Amino acid sequence: MGITVTTYKTQPALEFNKIHLCELRILQPEEQAAKYALRITYKLVAIDTEGNKHFEREMRSIVINDFEQLAMLKAGEGSMALVNAHLAIEGALAAIIANDGKHGEAQVV
Numbered sequence: 646m647g648i649t650v651t652t653y654k655t656q657p658a659l660e661f662n663k664i665h666l667c668e669l670r671i672l673q674p675e676e677q678a679a680k681y682a683l684r685i686t687y688k689l690v691a692i693d694t695e696g697n698k699h700f701e702r703e704m705r706s707i708v709i710n711d712f713e714q715l716a717m718l719k720a721g722e723g724s725m726a727l728v729n730a731h732l733a734i735e736g737a738l739a740a741i742i743a744n745d746g747k748h749g750e751a752q753v754v
Contacts, residue, residue, distance in 0.1 A: 650689070654701075659691035661701050671712075671734070683712040 716727035
């Protein structure tokens with residue numbers, strides 16, 4: 646993934662400032678179609694001067710129990726980042742489903 650962070654740990658000649666995504670899980674119960682939980686599991690990665698990757702031992706996770714509600718709350722505070730992420734996730738899912746070919750075209754509504 647091409648994600649870097651600004652707060653990270655360092656070791657001699659290594660800056661653990663890149664993200665290695667291990668898991669992205671979205672759970673949406675049938676009985677609560679408007680609510681879904683999002684879980685991200687990742688490790689920080691450093692790349693040395695020879696291009697070798699060094700993975701942090703610690704696995705980190707972020708869990709958001711109601712992603713859409715949090716996105717709307719943050720939007721009300723003036724930050725559209727999570728709303729844009731929500732739209733991007735929906736667009737990515739539609740593209741993946743359409744690419745699979747089993748259901749014809751897929752689009753976000």
